[in-house]
Amino acid sequence: MKVPKCGNLLFIGFMGVGKSTLAKELAKELKTVCLDTDKIIENMENKKIKNIFSTKGEEYFRELEQKVAIWLEKNVKNSIISTGGGFIAVGNLKKIGKIIYLKSSFDGIMKRLENHPKSKEKLAKRPLLQDRKRAKELFKRRSDTYKKLADITINVEKYKNKREMIKELMKLFDTNVSSR
Amino acid sequence: MKVPKCGNLLFIGFMGVGKSTLAKELAKELKTVCLDTDKIIENMENKKIKNIFSTKGEEYFRELEQKVAIWLEKNVKNSIISTGGGFIAVGNLKKIGKIIYLKSSFDGIMKRLENHPKSKEKLAKRPLLQDRKRAKELFKRRSDTYKKLADITINVEKYKNKREMIKELMKLFDTNVSSR
Numbered sequence: 001m002k003v004p005k006c007g008n009l010l011f012i013g014f015m016g017v018g019k020s021t022l023a024k025e026l027a028k029e030l031k032t033v034c035l036d037t038d039k040i041i042e043n044m045e046n047k048k049i050k051n052i053f054s055t056k057g058e059e060y061f062r063e064l065e066q067k068v069a070i071w072l073e074k075n076v077k078n079s080i081i082s083t084g085g086g087f088i089a090v091g092n093l094k095k096i097g098k099i100i101y102l103k104s105s106f107d108g109i110m111k112r113l114e115n116h117p118k119s120k121e122k123l124a125k126r127p128l129l130q131d132r133k134r135a136k137e138l139f140k141r142r143s144d145t146y147k148k149l150a151d152i153t154i155n156v157e158k159y160k161n162k163r164e165m166i167k168e169l170m171k172l173f174d175t176n177v178s179s180r
Numbered sequence: 181m182k183v184p185k186c187g188n189l190l191f192i193g194f195m196g197v198g199k200s201t202l203a204k205e206l207a208k209e210l211k212t213v214c215l216d217t218d219k220i221i222e223n224m225e226n227k228k229i230k231n232i233f234s235t236k237g238e239e240y241f242r243e244l245e246q247k248v249a250i251w252l253e254k255n256v257k258n259s260i261i262s263t264g265g266g267f268i269a270v271g272n273l274k275k276i277g278k279i280i281y282l283k284s285s286f287d288g289i290m291k292r293l294e295n296h297p298k299s300k301e302k303l304a305k306r307p308l309l310q311d312r313k314r315a316k317e318l319f320k321r322r323s324d325t326y327k328k329l330a331d332i333t334i335n336v337e338k339y340k341n342k343r344e345m346i347k348e349l350m351k352l353f354d355t356n357v358s359s360r
Contacts, residue, residue: 036223
C-alpha cells in the first residue's frame with residue numbers, strides 16, 4: 001500500500017475501539033508525532049468533550065470537527081491522526097490521508113472498555129456511550145460508513161495485542177513508510 | 181510585519197503568562213486551529229506533564245519537546261502554536277514560525293495565576309513553579325532568551341485584557357494575515 005504524498009495516516013472506527021492507543025504506538029514506531037482530533041478540540045475550547053456536548057450541543061461539536069478536518073487537510077502532513085468516532089461525517093476525510101479503520105464487534109468494544117484499568121473514566125468521557133441501546137444503533141449505522149471509507153481495515157479482535165496490529169500495519173506500509 | 185510563508189505563529193514566554201489562552205483567542209480571530217506543545221506531548225505520552233516530569237524526568241521531557249519542534253517545522257503550517265515555558269531550548273525554534281513573546285514581570289505572572297478562578301490547578305500542574313525562589317531564578321535566566329528570539333513582544337501588563345492584546349496583534353499582522 002502506498003502512503004499518500006501528504007503522508008498522514010488517519011485512524012477511524014467506533015468510539016472505544018482503540019484508535020488513540022494504536023495511533024500513539026504507531027507514532028512511536030514511525031518516530032513521528034500523533035494528533036488526536038478530540039484533544040485538539042478540547043484544547044481549542046478549553047473544555048472536555050463531554051462538557052462541549054452538554055453546554056453547546058453535538059451540532060456545535062460536529063462543526064468544530066469539520067474545522068479541524070479542513071485544517072488537517074490543508075496544513076498538516078506526515079502525521080498519525082486519531083479521530084473521534086463521528087469524525088467520519090466531515091466532508092473531506094479522504095483528502096486528509098490514508099484511512100485505517102479499526103473494526104470490532106460492538107460487544108468487543110464494550111468488553112475492551114469494561115476490562116480497561118481506567119474503565120470508569122473511559123466510559124464516562126463518552127457522552128454517546130451513556131445509553132447502551134442507542135450506542136448500539138449508532139454503531140450499526142456507522143459501520144457501513146467506516147467500511148466504505150477505509151483504505152486499510154484492521155479487525156482488532158483477530159489480534160492478540162497492539163504489537164501484533166502494529167506489525168501488521170508496518171507490513172502493509174511496506175517500504176513506502178521506511179522511505180519517509 | 182510579514183507573516184512567514186509557513187504561516188505559523190508561535191507563542192513563547194514564561195509559564196503562566198497566558199500563552200495558551202491568547203493562542204486560543206487568536207486562533208478564533210483568525211479562524212484557524214491552535215496547537216499546544218504541552219498538550220501534544222501529554223497526548224503522545226498519555227500522561228500529564230507533571231507525571232512525565234516525576235516519572236521520566238525533565239531531560240526526557242525536553243527530548244519530546246525537540247521531537248515536537250522538528251515535527252512542527254517540517255509538517256505544520258498556518259497554525260497558531262502555544263508552547264511550554266522551556267520550549268525555547270529547542271534548536272529550530274525560529275524555523276517553526278514567527279515568534280510572539282508574551283512578556284511580564286515575575287510578580288505579574290504570579291498575580292495572574294493566583295487570581296485565576298482555577299488558581300490551584302494552574303499552579304499545581306507546573307512542576308517548575310513549585311519552588312518559588314528557583315522559579316524566579318529560572319525566570320531571570322530565560323528572560324534574555326525570550327527577548328532575543330522574539331519577532332514581536334507583547335508586554336501583557338500594559339493591556340487591560342485579552343481583547344486589547346488581540347487587537348494589537350491584528351494591527352501588527354496588518355494586511356498580511358487577512359490574505360492568508
